[in-house]
Amino acid sequence: MRKSLVAGLACLSLAVTAAAPYAALAKPIEISPTENGQSSLRPLTSDVAVIAHRGASAYGPEHTLVAYKQAMTMQADYVEFDLQMTKDGQLIAMHDETLARTTNAKELYPDRAPWRVKDFTLDEIKRLDAGSWFNKAYPDKAKQAYIGQQVPTLEEAIEFVKQHGNGKVGLYMETKAPNVYPGMEEKVIDVLKKTNVLDSEMLFLESFSEDSLRKLKTLAPDVKLIQLYTGAMLAGKDVHQEMKRISEYAAGVGPSKELVVPKLMEAAHQNQLLIHPWTVNAQDDMVSLLSLGVDGAFTNNTDLLVDLVEKPFISHGVASGDVTDSSAILWARTNAATNVQFEISTDSTFKKETIVKTSPADVAHDFTVNVKIDGLKPDTTYYYRAHSVSSKYSVNGSFKTAPEENSLKPLTMVWGGDTGGQGEIPPFKSYKSMAALNPDFFLFSGDTIYADNATPAVPNPPSGTVQDFWAKYKENRTDAGLRSLLQKTGTFAIWDDHEVTNDFSGPSQPLTPTGLSAFKDYWPISGERSEADKLYHKYSWGNTMDMMILNNRGYRSPNTQADGADKTMLGDEQLHWLKQQLLESDSKVKLIATSVPISIPTGKAMARDGWANGDNVNPNDPTGYENEFKEISDFIIEKGIKNVFFVTTDVHFAEVIKYDANHDGKADYNELISGPIGAVKINPGTLDPTFGPDKLYAEGNFFNYGVFRVDPATQQATVEIQDENGKTHFSHTFELE
Ligand code: G3P
């Protein structure tokens, strides 16, 4: 939120008259730890600077006093000047090295091509019209006042901001093409001294040229310098080393906006470097960068960024989840306390039959909201949008309700998991590829965060406070791909171990309650599931599929306990519930969404974390949960339950397995495994033979996700494993019985 310089304001007027240093009296920029833990994905100070790029250049001719005035009226924190130097050594505010694009030089001086600034004196430049081009280029924004606007000198620009900024507007200037203008740095410092702003706290000097910045450093050691970056300048560099290196002379970095990802945020903030990306004009991009914790941004649209930094807004996207044939959970997060309004309709313009629901976003849930929408029609696409009541910025989403009961409609779902740990930090490409499939829903099969791994959100793991856990979810939501997938379709999120800590057993892990509450805060989870922390529940897609979502962590015995009748993964109640659901289900396919695998030994020796004890590794390993799984396996066989598919991730490679647990030559159930989306990539190994696995496919060492299609008309179910670019690596069709 913006810096209040009321005190400074009073002093400033004094300063101007008494020629006292510009803002020496103003409040210094404080580096303050915010309330939310150790995340480096937050601004270094509580201020996010709105930097008017070339003035309010989306609304008026760049680098004219009128565009600077517009920026200040819109409450910019800084006005940015690009600097060029005239033939007679005067500094002017202009972006290009030539006068051609933003003045009428071609008309006034037709024989002076290519109209380089350095070939013209200030007097000649002062005769130019630096505004009419804007009226021609943007007729819908044209104004009489722009005609005849002059090219300002740096001194005029500075005095103009001092005069109209009320002490609240700072200066941000770039030495453009310093190699073209030898001695430019000295001139800049001279003008800053002459205009009494050299000691101002609200002064930044920026350049793409490191040499120019290092020169400015020697000339004015206390001035805050910003090293600008294009993609090419950062390509191939280790950002941590690079940020450490430039922190010798720079107070911050100005990267092109697409370069801003959690890794860069961490590298810069760990070196106390501010991050000011350029040029950010769309509110979606602004929100994306603010969610990453930038310290400010260059924008042509001053007002749009001010609107966001001044009022609570939807900061980390929206999502829908636990969708049935008549209801859905809608989720959103804001960046401060406010009320969130949702509009839901079958009309994507929200003009007719729109349901409106409002819910408070408060700090107790890290400003996340979950609202249930009932009374929806089956098999229908619904559109929704959310905005904080104090902000114009809204985010849209859509989801499809399940077909009515007993109907047989085709289904396409995607599933994946394991995101944001073990050295892998967002963004992850798989999300966009999944969204492109327009799936009916997304099953997020656990390890939706790695709370116990080092990432920019929690550089010193494990996560210990709820703030750490929240920071992890926010980190993953900085990923535009994930946000777009969650906006595009309904999500069923289940947790696995890294939502709390590696291989944890709920009842015996002190962090379980904290991890669980953060998990429920950050996913659109229905009351049926969150009540009593069950998390397990059945969802149907008409009669095409029943999906039994399991909770493999909440009720489990410690991994180290020897397997036997008294060891459980699901707990008696859930185990009974699962059997009941399988028995009662008359759907074509029964999908069991589990967060751990059946026959791939996971965890470690003597503390197996999946169902298998790992006979293929050490037949004497007494752990694992095979005793309980055998009960499920036998039940499926004895009751003749057909078309059962266990779907999971967790192992960080993809595999598709048929099981003939009673060795009668016929498959009894199947297991579909994908992943990771964004975590360490592993290669597949051998399988524990206990339940008669028959490996149809196994591939590792690549990011991937799964696609599962059920077509009741052809009585077929098809599984595909696709890599992060959407390329199919494996496809298999099961004939449904
Ligand atoms: O100064 C930040 C940004 O403006 C750099 O790009 O070309 O607009 O000056 P440019």
Ligand code: CA
């Ligand atoms: Ca610039």
